Amino acid sequence: MEAVNITSLGSMLPIKLFMAPQSISGQKSHNIRCASNREDNVVTLLDYGAGNVRSVRNAIRLLNFNIQDVKKPEDILEAKRLVFPGVGAFAAAMDILNKTGMAEALREYIKNDRPFLGICLGLQLLFEYSEENGPDVGLDILKGFLTGNRSDSVKSSDLAENQPLKHASTLAKRVIACLDVRANNKGDLVVTKGDQYDVREHSEEREVRNLGKPVELAGQYYKDGADEVTFLNITGFRDFPLGDLPMLEVLRRTSENVFVPLTIGGGIRDFTDKDGRYYSSLEVASEYFRSGADKISIGSDAVYAAEEYIKTGVKMGTTSLEQISYVYGNQAVVVSIDPRRVYLNSPKDVPFKTVELTHPGPKGEKYAWYQCTVNGGREGRPIGAYELAKAVEDLGAGEILLNCIDCDGQGQGFDIDLVKLISEAVNIPVIASSGAGAVEHFSAVFKQTSTSAALAAGIFHRREVPIMAVKEHLRIQGTEVRI
Template identity: 65%
Template sequence: MEAPSFAYSASSSSLLSLRKTPLSSPRLSCFGNTKHRNFSVRASSSGDSVVTLLDYGAGNVRSVRNAIRFLGFEIKDVQTPQDILNASRLVFPGVGAFAAAMEVLSKTGMDEALCSYIEKDRPFLGICLGLQLLFESSEENGPVKGLGLIPGTVGRFDSSNGFRVPHIGWNALQITKDSGILDDVGNHHVYFVHSYRAMPSDDNSEWISSKCDYGDKFIASIRRGNVHAVQFHPEKSGDVGLSILRRFLNPKSNMTKKPGEVKASKLAKRVIACLDVRANDKGDLVVTKGDQYDVREHTNENEVRNLGKPVDLAGQYYKDGADEVSFLNITGFRDFPLGDLPMLQVLRYTSENVFVPLTVGGGIRDFTDSTGRYYSSLEVASEYFRSGADKISIGSDAVYAAEEYLRTGVKTGKTSLEQISRVYGNQAVVVSIDPRRVYVKDPNDVQLKTVRVSNLGPNGEEYAWYQCTVNGGREGRPIGAYELAKAVEELGAGEILLNCIDCDGQGKGFDVDLIKLISDAVSIPVIASSGAGAPAHFSEVFNKTNASAALAAGIFHRKEVPIQSVKEHLLKEGIEVRI
């Protein structure tokens, strides 16, 4: 297979340097030397079914495209600043870092076109960074000037009050005025993923249509006339998010509030479905599951355990109420990550009909192919973002990076974790930790962090440390889960997926000792994984630890415990979840 062709400039801070032109989707090929600033507005020749999309080349915009098409609308990509002014309705899904986005907009003249379009009260919807860029400035890698349409500065969440940053998950809205596109949405959760936010003030109060409470009340959406922008991601907020997009694209549409629903009040605990994907012996991609990572059936044929097709299962879990879907490619990428077209296709097809966050992991790293062509982990991750991933999960490569960082105390900026976090934001980077228990009689026997365990070791040991592994749990490393978690947070991880080899596939519950240790040690969200066998295991981990989410695989695949049963149990236990 021919290797993908990347355009790469000397400026790593610029999103222009990451622009690629895949055959499957149009990109902004003109973004580079546009200098024309004398704009003239003419009536749009596009019909009512056409939406103009400003995709400046960063992050997962495929999901916005898919949501718009799912709702029956066509998309016209912005190629020149004039396209902005000619739009009948404009959607700006900002993904990435504030400074890099402003660099692209200013270099291409899109900034002036955007300001002119919005000041004329034309139909506009900004999403996430598309809201933040409307403000005067941001503290992210700054201060950096914004478009200056709304008074105020975008600042980072304060994690000193115990709230985890990034703010990731399904949270409630407090509607402050007639928001048009947000009618009845205050009763539901919507999906946020961000580290920076704009704060309400007297100067910008006339713009605010809703707020969200996370440590303090920040601006969740704005509206003035036909101009809307939201900090959350409607394209990742399920049916509720689709209704918001539908209202903007077709203001005459309405969403009927469903009776008997629980009113959203705060950040919900997330229930995540995980799909371990690998090729079987026939070469077909299947969802599998193992005990301590052994994914083969104990039969004469010794075949790979096949629990279904990835796209079909992901679609079913979305319908069942999963808050996120995580794909872990457990055999791909090893020789040629970007050659794994089937997995890319899984993401593309899944994102067409699944409107909750998608995470993909498995071998995302720097590599050199058989021809000697070098690919950076950033290039690899970029292709997965463009194929529909919202978050990238890094495993073994993060362990090696943490070991080197702890040895030298130096952040090189060259690790996959640092590169991807710098360009796409730390909220886009998950580190998957795969530890196993090592029992000790005395905490002083090792120089690594130990815990007093609930269940004694085989020789009556009361303490254990958690040894991190690489290569799918096959190789132990001289670093503990506690030390690794602290290091990757400093290197730029935005979330931790915490597995436990000892509990994997056992169905006896999560390793609460481990999860409490890590979730107390870091200020980023922690996802509990490995061991779920009953709904009560989810409430236990949420009640006894600071985990933000809990993930399961086998019990969902084998239909032993439906996702809805988990959520109904959590509600009965007084734990807020998305319904």
């Protein structure tokens, strides 16, 4: 088996490392070393044009290092230390490296045992090939290959004996802070929170509920221990996504001091502006990534794509979900599902997957299906949450953000029936959302379902429940979390 020893990281960088679970197979042992010499504080950065490199830049600058960008293959060969961050699909990245001549320069640099730090895809590309969508040929520096089986893991016997690692008994559950962002009546971007998706105060003026400023709140949640921060731009740039400069600036400023994954959703789709110029969803997503996002969340557009896929059984490769996941990788694409309960007396009443309810409906109904919606929950679609989840996984989604309109803002707990249904239906991570009102709600959803993460908004914004209180409660209850 391939043994990869990451040694001599020294005082390198507090960089965000996000790597989809993959298995490493092969033979031979290599040492990949990365050093930091304070007498020469230049770090050469290889940015091949995909993914969020801004967070890496911010981390480097935070430690008072200067950055030199790779513009030609010779810059790689002349580097004293090289950082190669990568997000995306293996094949697409290798295509860029080969066309620019960077691939051969990388091989020569690393084979000469020069200081190198590969992050995520930047490390994976060193192997012979990947079975992600292939096989696709890699740089062939490390003898081994990568598989796309998410259930696989690297066993301790695969690692060098002189590099002991501490293994968690299970994957740590994530606690995610969500910020719904929109312009208020004065045009300022504020964090708001809905009551079953209604974000306006119940007053005569109907002002947008203002719970704080997005950059400041995101920074506070990072300090409080949030594992991730999610921005949902709930009304912004619906007609002109790339024109929403304030939201892009929020991402840029947040990424300067927040070193956990940032997800952004809202308006990610193909569109044509008022002057007739066409923009692809890939262009919109790329601007998000360049501004500091690590993942993007697709909502309505994913519903339409899933409906067409279920109808035809054909992957067109042209939907926003497919295009973005191909270029940036499945792990960078989250699909946000916004369902509402439709109560039934019998599961035979509809052609969709139903659940037997833990708590009967308002008229004593024992069953329900979960109808997906679009346009912020305003329009119901002829597709269930179960069917949608299965379809978007096939189309390239790497994670599901599972909301529930019925529970939103109610503070009575997550919809366990729904979360259990979806988390058992797919092989990708599921984030439980909507309804958290107490620390016990988090432990309940983790104990009763296989969800990977739980997300909350209002209870954090109003400081009713601190993030660390949630994590400490989970730890006491025996749930593995990052403290």
